[in-house]
Amino acid sequence: MKLLKIAGIAAVVIGWLAIGLLVARGPQPEIIVPAEVITTVGPLNLTNSLITSWVVMALIILISLMATRSMKLIPSGIQNFVEAVVAFLVGQVEEIAGEKNGRRFFMVVATIFIYVIVNNWFGLMPFFNAFGKTEDVNHHVFEEIYEHAHDNKVYEEREHHAAWFMENTAGMTVAKSGAKAVKFEILAGDSAGVATDRYIIFLAEEFTDYEGPADHEAAPTEADVRAALAALEADPKAPKIHLVEAHGDGEASAEDSGHHAIPSATLGGDVEYIDFPGEKLGLVIPLFRSAFSDVNNTLALGIVAFLCIEFWGFQALGFGYLKKFFNTDGIMSFVGILELLSEFIRVISFAFRLFGNIFAGEVLILMLTFLMPFLFVDIIYGLELFVGFIQAAVFAMLTLVFAVSAVEHHGEDEHHDGHEGGEADAHPAHPETGAVQAH
């Protein structure tokens, strides 16, 4: 009986996973570290992470407005919830920083916490990394080779372009379930012509049964490229390469006709354009991407924390604050320099702690939706909720602890425990006694 039960559960789990693989499988993820640019406004790249952060800001402001629009002494509904959050944060901050400093630090620390946690949790919404603008990868590759050809440059380093087979490469779309990613590689040292040849062979390999040369590192020979062209011609659904015969200054004539043509190293002509009668090469540039999976945003927040901490330090101690870093007290002058360094290193550690956690979480979710949709992904979503909270709390609390240590007077007798870790550990105990007294 028990065995039957276990077998039943196993069957359900396997069936569920199978259904997931059939209907809900994500496309093979193409991991791009920098946030994708949707459009540009002046000098500012409107990346998907920036758009997300604006949406989240609007959301936070909207909720706070709704909660505080008509406040009642006896709270209910959303006011109750928001008040509970604020009261919790005030309590935590005051417990660590004490009553007086707590109120001063509270707003920045709470804003960091709320901004980070809402971003992290909002980033787990299903439309993240799934819905967005499609990019025509063929066009992109073409333009890039053209630029190299135009400037007569060779590729300085290995470059790759990833793409999914897509029906359409225009407008907004949802990433196709289970789409297979293909990768086109250009090696370092390739000229534009070699890159074009590689591209033809790549297309033939992906769209037809054509098998390219075994040695991928070497530049393709004319025979290989001709064979690839023939294979592409034979298949009606495969892309068609449109060649223009070289006549001395083929490049110039191509430009005259309004087209960007790319030269081939072996064919003795230019590829004018490539026609895709069947499936196309495209990539979905997600419209939304968790704001803190972009290092710009985490670094900005780290800088904000740094600025606030230094501001509070000067505010509390005046220029005496600098004594912590610059003094002529023997060994302590060296420790001061280390302290100064650690102030700046904090920014980096702030930025990369948050970025690493959130980016890794995104990659994990994308990977698992591709490998094992349903079930396993749910567990990871749970984990990511937790990580999102912990990272928000860590960012806010570290800011608070550093702020507390910045506003504290550093008498001569305190210098012996002047290193950063000791401080971070030692300080919370301090104000807590103060808080106990305050109670």
Place this chain on the structure above:
Amino acid sequence: MDKAVEALGLNLPQLIAQVANFFVLLVILRLTLYKPILKMLDERKQKIAEGLNAAEIARAEAASAQANIQVQLDAARKDGQEIVANAQNIATRIQADAREQAGKDREAALERARTEIQLERDQAIAVLRAEFAGITVSAAEKVINQSLDRQAHQRIIDETLAESNFSGN
């Protein structure tokens, strides 16, 4: 370094935009969230403290009122007991008085009755004596047939009566 910056997508305008974002959010939340809510929390804290204070005062008042009532009750009970005791005393006295009075009245009535009886007997004896004297005289006249001085007769009769020691007693 440049490579790292490019690989991570670091971009100064975006960095500045994000820093600005944060401060914008900070200022707006300060106005729309923190200030009103902190104010409300403080207000509520104060209200609760006041309420608790008022409750404390009310409880103290109730306790003192209770004590007051107790004292009054005690006093009333004592008064009541005194009144009852008094009343009982008075009742006892009245009873005793009444009993005494009744006794006296009875005595008086008895005395009066006795006196009346005595008086009536005396009168009856006097009448009887007078009648008896008349009867005796007439009887003696008849018997003796002698005309005697009436005064002498009377004297003889009285002497006889005195000798006969006839009295009402």
